[in-house]
Amino acid sequence: MANDKKLVEEITSMDVDFAQWYTDVVKKAELMDYSTIKGFMILKPGGYAIWENIQRELDARFKKVGVENVYMPMLIPESLLQKEKDHVEGFAPEVAWVTHGGTEPLVERLCIRPTSETLFCDLYKNIVHSYRDLPKIYNQWCSVVRWEKSTRPFLRSSEFLWQEGHTAHATAEEAQEETIRMLNVYEDFCREVLAIPMVTGQKTDKEKFAGAEATYTMEALMHDGKALQSGTSHNFGDGFARAFDIQYTDKDNKLNYVHQTSWGLSTRLIGAIIMVHGDDSGLVLPPAVAPTQVMIVPIQQKKEGVLGACEKLLADVSAAGLRAKLDDSDKSPGWKFAEAEMRGIPVRIEIGPRDLENGECVIVRRDTREKITVAITDAAAKASELMETIREDMYGRAKAHLESHIYDAHNYDEFLETVETKPGFIRGMWCGDVACEEKIKEDTTATSRCMPFEQEQIADTCVCCGKPAKKLVFWGKAY
Amino acid sequence: MANDKKLVEEITSMDVDFAQWYTDVVKKAELMDYSTIKGFMILKPGGYAIWENIQRELDARFKKVGVENVYMPMLIPESLLQKEKDHVEGFAPEVAWVTHGGTEPLVERLCIRPTSETLFCDLYKNIVHSYRDLPKIYNQWCSVVRWEKSTRPFLRSSEFLWQEGHTAHATAEEAQEETIRMLNVYEDFCREVLAIPMVTGQKTDKEKFAGAEATYTMEALMHDGKALQSGTSHNFGDGFARAFDIQYTDKDNKLNYVHQTSWGLSTRLIGAIIMVHGDDSGLVLPPAVAPTQVMIVPIQQKKEGVLGACEKLLADVSAAGLRAKLDDSDKSPGWKFAEAEMRGIPVRIEIGPRDLENGECVIVRRDTREKITVAITDAAAKASELMETIREDMYGRAKAHLESHIYDAHNYDEFLETVETKPGFIRGMWCGDVACEEKIKEDTTATSRCMPFEQEQIADTCVCCGKPAKKLVFWGKAY
Numbered sequence A, B: 001m002a003n004d005k006k007l008v009e010e011i012t013s014m015d016v017d018f019a020q021w022y023t024d025v026v027k028k029a030e031l032m033d034y035s036t037i038k039g040f041m042i043l044k045p046g047g048y049a050i051w052e053n054i055q056r057e058l059d060a061r062f063k064k065v066g067v068e069n070v071y072m073p074m075l076i077p078e079s080l081l082q083k084e085k086d087h088v089e090g091f092a093p094e095v096a097w098v099t100h101g102g103t104e105p106l107v108e109r110l111c112i113r114p115t116s117e118t119l120f121c122d123l124y125k126n127i128v129h130s131y132r133d134l135p136k137i138y139n140q141w142c143s144v145v146r147w148e149k150s151t152r153p154f155l156r157s158s159e160f161l162w163q164e165g166h167t168a169h170a171t172a173e174e175a176q177e178e179t180i181r182m183l184n185v186y187e188d189f190c191r192e193v194l195a196i197p198m199v200t201g202q203k204t205d206k207e208k209f210a211g212a213e214a215t216y217t218m219e220a221l222m223h224d225g226k227a228l229q230s231g232t233s234h235n236f237g238d239g240f241a242r243a244f245d246i247q248y249t250d251k252d253n254k255l256n257y258v259h260q261t262s263w264g265l266s267t268r269l270i271g272a273i274i275m276v277h278g279d280d281s282g283l284v285l286p287p288a289v290a291p292t293q294v295m296i297v298p299i300q301q302k303k304e305g306v307l308g309a310c311e312k313l314l315a316d317v318s319a320a321g322l323r324a325k326l327d328d329s330d331k332s333p334g335w336k337f338a339e340a341e342m343r344g345i346p347v348r349i350e351i352g353p354r355d356l357e358n359g360e361c362v363i364v365r366r367d368t369r370e371k372i373t374v375a376i377t378d379a380a381a382k383a384s385e386l387m388e389t390i391r392e393d394m395y396g397r398a399k400a401h402l403e404s405h406i407y408d409a410h411n412y413d414e415f416l417e418t419v420e421t422k423p424g425f426i427r428g429m430w431c432g433d434v435a436c437e438e439k440i441k442e443d444t445t446a447t448s449r450c451m452p453f454e455q456e457q458i459a460d461t462c463v464c465c466g467k468p469a470k471k472l473v474f475w476g477k478a479y
Helices: A002-009 A018-028 A045-064 A085-094 A117-127 A172-192 A239-244 A268-277 A306-319 A333-342 A353-358 A376-403 A412-421 A434-444 B002-009 B018-028 B045-064 B085-094 B117-127 B172-192 B239-244 B268-277 B306-319 B333-342 B353-358 B376-403 B412-421 B434-444
Strands: A032-034 A041-043 A075-077 A096-101 A104-112 A136-145 A159-169 A199-202 A214-221 A227-237 A247-249 A255-257 A259-266 A294-298 A324-326 A347-351 A360-365 A371-375 A406-408 A425-430 A447-452 A471-476 B032-034 B041-043 B075-077 B096-101 B104-112 B136-145 B159-169 B199-202 B214-221 B227-237 B247-249 B255-257 B259-266 B294-298 B324-326 B347-351 B360-365 B371-375 B406-408 B425-430 B447-452 B471-476
Touching (some): A018 A268, A032 B117, A085 A239, A172 A214, A172 A259, A214 A447, A239 A259, A306 A353, A333 A347, A360 A376, A412 A434, A425 A447, A434 A447, B018 B268, B045 B136, B117 B159, B159 B172, B172 B259, B214 B471, B239 B259, B268 B376, B306 B324, B306 B353, B347 B353, B360 B376, B371 B376, B412 B434, B425 B447
Parallel strands (some): A294 A324, A294 A347, B294 B347
Antiparallel strands (some): A096 B096, A159 A259, A199 A447, A227 A259, A247 A255, A360 A371, A425 A471, A447 A471, B199 B214, B199 B447, B227 B259, B347 B360, B360 B371
């Protein structure tokens, strides 16, 4: 049995070195690999299947609110990227440039999309003419490239998979409603599907998207107390519409600029899943996105009847709509347990000769390791029921972790001490001056994560400079 | 009512100008648009939704035969592309080259993947060590770029969406089995889902994939009698494995090269759907991939009870698992009929005040225009049932069209006359010499489409040169 725990022993404990623990989990659970090109990742079957489940669940939510999927070109002409001033300044330094097609040099350089605002603007300019053509609520699932200097699995890579929604509306009010509506879709999705609670609010001007009037964000708290920006929704006002000349005729036959939004969410969320739910035995996957939800493990599988009972149970559990597998390999049960734990499979069911005699099996929860003995005939129903229980419990624990890691700082001394000693979010008032954001970042590496929707006046003065406070801000170190 | 047919009147009749008919349908059914970059297309909601349905149906079939999805980088280093000699010769002339990342010139040029054999080989080299690691049956859904000089919606564009499967096996036999198995998955999918019959067989050496030992293909016959290569499956033998040094240790502890395959199918299939099933009123979509399967159209919708009955029916039809919509816009019923026909919606249901009095509605099939009067309470069940009937009938008509457009030629005079006068496939014997393929192409523009699996000796001599014949070949003009 010495060998059985090998898979697990190779993981660094998260309390010893969180960054190494993260890398170990990504590698041992076979989620991704680096390719030969620096910063470009390979999503392996275990990682890609999680993304497929995220896509399916989120896309169904998109379709319920009227989002239509499209596919836009992966290349953007340099002149198109340059049309909106702030946007090009934000992205030009980090794009990949195509200069040759086949053997011919191109007349104009093309960049691989880092994001597709400019392409959607170019489309909307051509297809939006009248108020009858509005709103346009388009989305695409694709990969984008941003040339990153330092990269980290799922959290920051030079190419990543995401969805980007791009909408056009008749009025500023509708655009603002859409911006918030989609942030809410994201937040609901993270709660109901990923069991991850979020802090939501508006980004400061310093942290907003290049070209946006306002950026809204959801921020998750990782197990180590660092924040992870997990999805953003931008209101562009009519800035892009003016730069691209996207106008429509209203009911009174007058020309108006459209108002636009965009919103995106990426494979970064897989990093959030790992760092919110994982433990020293590996991944703990939310049932809704787990590629395998139930792993059946025979004990003494060569004993008569054991494998047959497992196969029957596999059929039952699959018929109940769960993604289930049977591990009948020649590895030892201990190894199989460790492997199922490493991969974060929500429920494992063990059946051995003694269980069989009693018509029973043992269900083991990955999240709590609780063992439940049930009649084999009830196992499928029990496993189904556990999927929701597990999600609720995972959410509850993550929520408790989040809430117990939010600290208030009323002055800069308190702020510095809290940053130093208490990993988590710090609530602190802010004067609205970018200089304070810069000072805090320089002194502590913490940044303003968001101005929460629910504002409170916890002090009268800025936590940094002491001048009159304007906004409550969530500060934190972030990935 | 004069205006009601406007949508339809703007389509060129397919007998007058098939190419223009095709372009008109693509445009009027709002499937795609060109972008500002030559040869790069925008898949609009109507076109992308068909692709999503193709993906869902095909991916489910892949998973049943054990395919695992992954995602590989979109860029390939030039040195990696060059490792397999035939492969780089085939693709280097048509790739897009990235030379700068951000503001820095790259040390080595990277190409945007035209196909990903080299990347998968690089991965397999790293993860395949023992016979226990085999087989690897990976697939990815992505977009690829091939710099095309002349382009055509869906059929040929500089960027297109596809899936590419890449597998590694222990033996030559297994690789050959896999190659044929996946071609069969494709063919079944086209028959059962798209209602398109295929001619299948092996490509000649001249027409095979760059780097393959053998390429197998399925070829569909368009309404105008031209062939469309609709999916291919390649057996690489150990050619790539030798170039990339992918070896594994077998049970006897000996080193062996793996044997590999790849297989792909793309948005080109949307072109096949249009040109196999469409008519002068627009698209005719196979029910399984139609974004909307049932369109409910109220007649005199302002009359009391009409809209209410339509909404009730919409709920019933949706509950029966069909993708249904209600067109309650202020357009005339005639316009709505024309629009639903243009978009190829398989079934339309009309309800007016008179129908309501009788508790009836009228179901109209898009493919045959047959009208069926049924009780409103039976409409959902009838519409469900029609989905399979329509697919069967569409397949039957396409199959009859295919079979009635296959001609035999026993000598070159017959061949030339048939090419000239009878659009379709020509069966003709071949000596095996590439010179004959080249002569036929130069004389007629027809090419060898495939050497069918079911070989027959319809003559003793080559249809071109008169020397002894080796193979029966399907010849034809192709897109």
